[in-house]
Amino acid sequence: EDDLVWYIRNGRKQLVVPLDFWRRVIYTYHDAPMAGHPGRDETVQAITTLYYWPAVNRQVKTYVKYCLVCASTKKGGANQERAPLRPHPPQRPWQCISLDVMGPYPVSKKKNKYLLVATDLCTKWIEAEAVPEVNTRRVLKFLESIYNRWGYPEQ
Secondary structure: OOOOOEEEEOOEEEEEOOHHHHHHHHHHHHOOOOOOOOOHHHHHHHHHOOEEOOOHHHHHHHHHHOOHHHHHHOOOOOOOOOOOOOOOOOOOOOOOEEEEEEOOOOOOOOOOOEEEEEEEOOOOOEEEEEEOOOOHHHHHHHHHHHHHHHOOOOO
16 A cells, blocks of 8 residues: 555554664664653554564564663663762771862852862861862862862872
8 A cells, every 4th residue: 555565463554664674663762862762662562553574572672672871771770779989988087088170150250250179078178269260270279279288188
């Protein structure tokens, strides 16, 4: 009918998809922005409401199995429960610090729009400095001023 091949099963018509278009159909129902990366069964169900090809179940299973987005976000992927990032918290002050750059913020009267923040991870003591721009020289100068007052952290 209209140069299209239809598969009729249980009174339902499904458009037969040529081999060259299988991947495109699976992409549309699994990866496309509005698809939302449903699981294998949901993807098969959505596809088979309109389309048919002999290996649809196997093709979708393989496609979803190797989907990088699903592998990194579904159960067993990157979002599965893991050990804490810091299994050994610092035991004494100035053992370990963190450094953050915050901004850009609205420009202040002194022309600053960024904030450099160093935090002692044991005591949560904060050292901060407002700066107009962030570059290597500015960060090193900030760290040098902290090290001159408190010494170098162990880590």
